[in-house]
Amino acid sequence: MSAPILSVKNLVVEFPTRRGILTAVDEISFDIAAGEVLGVVGESGAGKSLTGAAIIGLLEPPGRVAGGEIVFDGRRIDNLSEEQLRSVRGSRIAMIFQDPLTSLNPLYRIGEQLIETILTHIDMSPSDARKRAISLLDEVGIPAPETRIDAYPHQFSGGMRQRVVIALALAGEPDLVIADEPTTALDVSVQAQIIQLLKRLCHERGMAIMLITHDMGVIAETADRVAVLYAGRIAEVGTTRELVHNPQHPYTSGLMSSIPSMDGDSDRLVQIPGSMPRLTAIPDGCAFHPRCSRSLERCHLERPDEFTVNQSRVACWLYDKDAPHD
Amino acid sequence: MTDAMVQVDSLTRLFDVSKPWLNRVIEREDRRFLRAVDDVSFDIRRGETFALVGESGSGKSTVAKMVVGLLQPTKGDIRIDGVNLADPAQSESMRAMRRRIQMIFQDPFASLNPRWRVDRIISEPIQAFGLESDDRAISKRVAELLTLVGMSGDDGRKFPHEFSGGQRQRICIARALASRPDFIVCDEPTSALDVSVQAQILNLMRDLQQEFGLTYLFISHDLSVVRHMASRIGVMYLGRIVEVAESKALFKQPSHPYTRMLFDAVPDLKMSGRPHQSVEGEIPNPISPPSGCTFHPRCPHVNERCRTEIPEAIASGDVIVACHAHQEGRIGKKL
Amino acid sequence: MSETPLTPRAGEQNALLRFLDSDILYSFRQSKLTMLAAAVTASYFLIALFSPWIAPQNPFDLAGLNLLDSLTPPSWHPDGVPEFPLGTDDQGRDMLSAIMYGSRISLAVGFASVAFAATLGISLGLISGYVGGAVDTVIMRIADIQLTFPSILIALLIDGTVSGLLPSVAREDTAFWVLTFSIGLSFWVQYARTVRSSVLVEKDREYVQAARLIGLKPLTIMARHVLPNVLGPVLVIATINLALAVITEATLSFLGVGIPVTQPSLGTLIRIGNNFLFSGEWWITIFPGVALAILVLSVNLLGDWLRDALNPKLR
Numbered sequence A: 001m002s003a004p005i006l007s008v009k010n011l012v013v014e015f016p017t018r019r020g021i022l023t024a025v026d027e028i029s030f031d032i033a034a035g036e037v038l039g040v041v042g043e044s045g046a047g048k049s050l051t052g053a054a055i056i057g058l059l060e061p062p063g064r065v066a067g068g069e070i071v072f073d074g075r076r077i078d079n080l081s082e083e084q085l086r087s088v089r090g091s092r093i094a095m096i097f098q099d100p101l102t103s104l105n106p107l108y109r110i111g112e113q114l115i116e117t118i119l120t121h122i123d124m125s126p127s128d129a130r131k132r133a134i135s136l137l138d139e140v141g142i143p144a145p146e147t148r149i150d151a152y153p154h155q156f157s158g159g160m161r162q163r164v165v166i167a168l169a170l171a172g173e174p175d176l177v178i179a180d181e182p183t184t185a186l187d188v189s190v191q192a193q194i195i196q197l198l199k200r201l202c203h204e205r206g207m208a209i210m211l212i213t214h215d216m217g218v219i220a221e222t223a224d225r226v227a228v229l230y231a232g233r234i235a236e237v238g239t240t241r242e243l244v245h246n247p248q249h250p251y252t253s254g255l256m257s258s259i260p261s262m263d264g265d266s267d268r269l270v271q272i273p274g275s276m277p278r279l280t281a282i283p284d285g286c287a288f289h290p291r292c293s294r295s296l297e298r299c300h301l302e303r304p305d306e307f308t309v310n311q312s313r314v315a316c317w318l319y320d321k322d323a324p325h326d
Numbered sequence B: 001m002t003d004a005m006v007q008v009d010s011l012t013r014l015f016d017v018s019k020p021w022l023n024r025v026i027e028r029e030d031r032r033f034l035r036a037v038d039d040v041s042f043d044i045r046r047g048e049t050f051a052l053v054g055e056s057g058s059g060k061s062t063v064a065k066m067v068v069g070l071l072q073p074t075k076g077d078i079r080i081d082g083v084n085l086a087d088p089a090q091s092e093s094m095r096a097m098r099r100r101i102q103m104i105f106q107d108p109f110a111s112l113n114p115r116w117r118v119d120r121i122i123s124e125p126i127q128a129f130g131l132e133s134d135d136r137a138i139s140k141r142v143a144e145l146l147t148l149v150g151m152s153g154d155d156g157r158k159f160p161h162e163f164s165g166g167q168r169q170r171i172c173i174a175r176a177l178a179s180r181p182d183f184i185v186c187d188e189p190t191s192a193l194d195v196s197v198q199a200q201i202l203n204l205m206r207d208l209q210q211e212f213g214l215t216y217l218f219i220s221h222d223l224s225v226v227r228h229m230a231s232r233i234g235v236m237y238l239g240r241i242v243e244v245a246e247s248k249a250l251f252k253q254p255s256h257p258y259t260r261m262l263f264d265a266v267p268d269l270k271m272s273g274r275p276h277q278s279v280e281g282e283i284p285n286p287i288s289p290p291s292g293c294t295f296h297p298r299c300p301h302v303n304e305r306c307r308t309e310i311p312e313a314i315a316s317g318d319v320i321v322a323c324h325a326h327q328e329g330r331i332g333k334k335l
Numbered sequence C: 001m002s003e004t005p006l007t008p009r010a011g012e013q014n015a016l017l018r019f020l021d022s023d024i025l026y027s028f029r030q031s032k033l034t035m036l037a038a039a040v041t042a043s044y045f046l047i048a049l050f051s052p053w054i055a056p057q058n059p060f061d062l063a064g065l066n067l068l069d070s071l072t073p074p075s076w077h078p079d080g081v082p083e084f085p086l087g088t089d090d091q092g093r094d095m096l097s098a099i100m101y102g103s104r105i106s107l108a109v110g111f112a113s114v115a116f117a118a119t120l121g122i123s124l125g126l127i128s129g130y131v132g133g134a135v136d137t138v139i140m141r142i143a144d145i146q147l148t149f150p151s152i153l154i155a156l157l158i159d160g161t162v163s164g165l166l167p168s169v170a171r172e173d174t175a176f177w178v179l180t181f182s183i184g185l186s187f188w189v190q191y192a193r194t195v196r197s198s199v200l201v202e203k204d205r206e207y208v209q210a211a212r213l214i215g216l217k218p219l220t221i222m223a224r225h226v227l228p229n230v231l232g233p234v235l236v237i238a239t240i241n242l243a244l245a246v247i248t249e250a251t252l253s254f255l256g257v258g259i260p261v262t263q264p265s266l267g268t269l270i271r272i273g274n275n276f277l278f279s280g281e282w283w284i285t286i287f288p289g290v291a292l293a294i295l296v297l298s299v300n301l302l303g304d305w306l307r308d309a310l311n312p313k314l315r
Helices: A048-056 A082-088 A110-121 A126-139 A158-170 A188-205 A216-222 A240-245 A250-258 B021-027 B060-068 B088-100 B118-128 B135-148 B153-157 B165-177 B195-212 B223-229 B247-252 B257-265 B304-308 C015-020 C023-030 C032-054 C095-131 C133-147 C151-165 C168-203 C206-213 C218-255 C266-274 C283-310
Strands: A004-017 A020-033 A037-041 A064-072 A093-096 A176-180 A208-213 A225-230 A233-239 A306-309 A312-315 B004-016 B033-045 B049-053 B075-080 B101-104 B183-187 B215-220 B232-237 B240-246 B314-316 B319-321
Touching: A004 A048, A004 A208, A020 A048, A020 A064, A020 A208, A020 A225, A020 A233, A037 A048, A037 A188, A037 A216, A048 A064, A048 A093, A048 A176, A048 A208, A093 A158, A110 A126, A110 A158, A126 A158, A158 A188, A188 A208, A188 A216, A188 B257, A208 A216, A216 A240, A225 A240, A225 A250, A233 A240, A233 A250, A240 A250, A250 B195, B004 B060, B004 B215, B033 B049, B033 B060, B033 B075, B033 B215, B033 B232, B033 B240, B049 B060, B049 B223, B060 B101, B060 B183, B060 B215, B088 B101, B101 B165, B101 C206, B118 B135, B118 B153, B118 B165, B135 B153, B135 B165, B165 B195, B195 B223, B215 B223, B223 B247, B232 B247, B232 B257, B240 B247, B240 B257, C023 C032, C023 C283, C032 C095, C032 C283, C095 C133, C095 C168, C095 C218, C095 C266, C095 C283, C133 C168, C151 C168, C151 C218, C168 C218, C206 C218, C218 C266, C218 C283, C266 C283
Parallel strands: A037 A208, A037 A225, A093 A176, A176 A208, B049 B215, B049 B232, B101 B183, B183 B215
Antiparallel strands: A004 A020, A004 A064, A225 A233, A233 A312, A306 A312, B004 B033, B004 B075, B232 B240, B240 B319, B314 B319
16 A cells, blocks of 8 residues: 555544543544545544544644644644644645535635635636636536536535535645535435545545545445544444454444344344443443443453454454463 | 224425515515425324335425324324314314324434423323322332333433433433323434434334334334334325335335435445446425426436326325326336 | 443432532632622622611611711811711711612612513513414514613603602602613513523424423423523523613613612712712712622623523533
């Protein structure tokens, strides 16, 4: 594999509160290669959105990066000043949010917003920028972009608006797009269209995407590799195919089989007992052990190391070959 | 149809979406209505789970609200065990009927009064229907209900904010069961929950159905959940039912072009490499729906008749389809 | 299958413990300014409550006044005497005592009118929001019309009308209630609008629908479920309105339509002193003015803090 475009090592995100410091993201490490779609999946509160926000430097205070490093294209970006970061954000790394309505300014025509974004990142004349904006809208599948460019956000449907948001993200020719739940607010039929679009863009432009979602279906359709987060930690990282067909971590396999299937019969769904712990009460040892049916004694005490199983990286003591078997 | 517990007949609901009177007078506009539910009919058999599935704006939640009596239908009627809910002569039976119909809501964070302890929340329906006489019997029943939904009796002393989303939904189910209903309307009961918790709630609902012989009307946008829960399914699009069929049959052989498109759009979790037909267009604005069959602008089988004439729902066997192309045999079987 | 308990804290907690642990108290402790404002407000309340016992003199008791003491400057002035630390007015009243008693009347009017305005506004807001339709339109249009006039003007108008209707003999005894009524009536709109919009939100909440499903009557639902959950914003308005009501009372009294001279409120005191401002007896108006300003400022600071503390978005 080529050198990763983004490399996150032992990232820690903390929230100081009056009851002590909450660790929302706890020593997360992963790489994204150029042109790759990495799915980041987890249930609400797993820290997946915070990881994305930390990478692009948009953590809301009092949240802060408290450890680890983020290397983008060979350069550390977690210790940059706000000004230096701004030159990276938008042009090299772009972000797509869940709700397209909040990412567009309702008072400006979408053309104005697009052209402004293009001109901030690329040195060109305004008329060239307008041409570029039209070609971007065309690229994301907006019909009749020459006329639609002068419309206001409210004149677009939900799916079309999300396409405009994607065009905005593409305006600075980024190498990495962080997409935080890009299809969650959309209907199934529109979701399918946006997934197709993201895949095509990734393929055509050689752009890497970090796709944050709670929906394994979207991951299976889109991602090359997946990182599964649980309680702010990585449970498993591997290729999507491997993870879908052969999940190793007890949490991942529980998660996969708790999804009702579209074919085949099952009277009862497999369920994982309990729910994800709150940040104020993360158990010692492996954060998943109170819900795990295969937990060992050491799971209660020691936080698991990461082990390589097939092509996946799994944080689970079950895969420790050096452990004495009984 | 035999042993239909709930009969919904040409149910229609309009919402007044016109501007305020003063604006209308000055801007010379007429009243405008949103046809949220348009001529919807279906039966629910005793002990089954009937699901209504559809995307946003399909009117499925509006149907649910009318069936439980939270909204009045503009037209059409709902009979439960033959009793017409809208008939003023039947108002005597209304109160008895209320006890038998309960609802589980979508958002477990909004469906519990934040200022009440859980035991008070669950005992409210018991008291309202006078099901238990003294306090001791009520608290015993509350503890029993909490145990029934997989919680502990001590949880009654806590406030809703102390629980996770899944636990709150269990509390909501306990409250719905408190009046010993036999028909429960579930409006997207798991769409606000995480997958692993969703499985717990769906299993719980199925267990309770078997234990108490409950009948469910299950509203959802999630096809895989609907497939897991329902015995029969009605597919809604822009306020109309386009297809009704047995769950297994529907998933094996969807007839209406919209149903097919919907199935096709579901992400392929198994990564089977199933080819996707490209999905066209988006749901039109329900205030000004397309003429004729409302699906015609997105339909691959459209012809002139579809643009002008609203298709009637026609039953053949257990399947009801409202589609000209299907009735004329213009659509082939799905591979 | 039971879920693992998320909070190790026991379900049984008494109300006091919960309060001591609450975010509100925590945010209170975090802000020194708020604590100061609360301390000042509390002292005003205590002084107002106990003024008959702690004030050096009863300024309303005309028999206890000595005209020879009149217009004595504050005690640090060469002509001042220690008996009257803040000097006296033209009738020989001790200004300190007058301010203590004046605060008592000002706060009483403030509280009474806020209570009246809140009761009226909350009721109308609840009805408007829950019933909707024509009732809603009528109530809200009246509110809109009232909002187009400054509230002081409304209060003046009502005060004038009601006083005119009452026999002149009764005027002095009823002045307090007339003032309360007119100030209260000029402030209800804000409560009604806030409560109405909260009701519109809460009404569609699922716990209210669940209550409708078990056949509870609208009145029961409003009292049991809706009202307790819309009181947060009302509390904020009430606090800020208390300061406003005190100011309105002072303004009306300053204009001479409020509390009569025999039982002066802070506003009346300022008006009396105003006549002497240009003849050098500044203390008669300045001290009540400062007292009023500090009271209003502290109450407003408290209100601001409360608004932020109750708004989860700003926390």
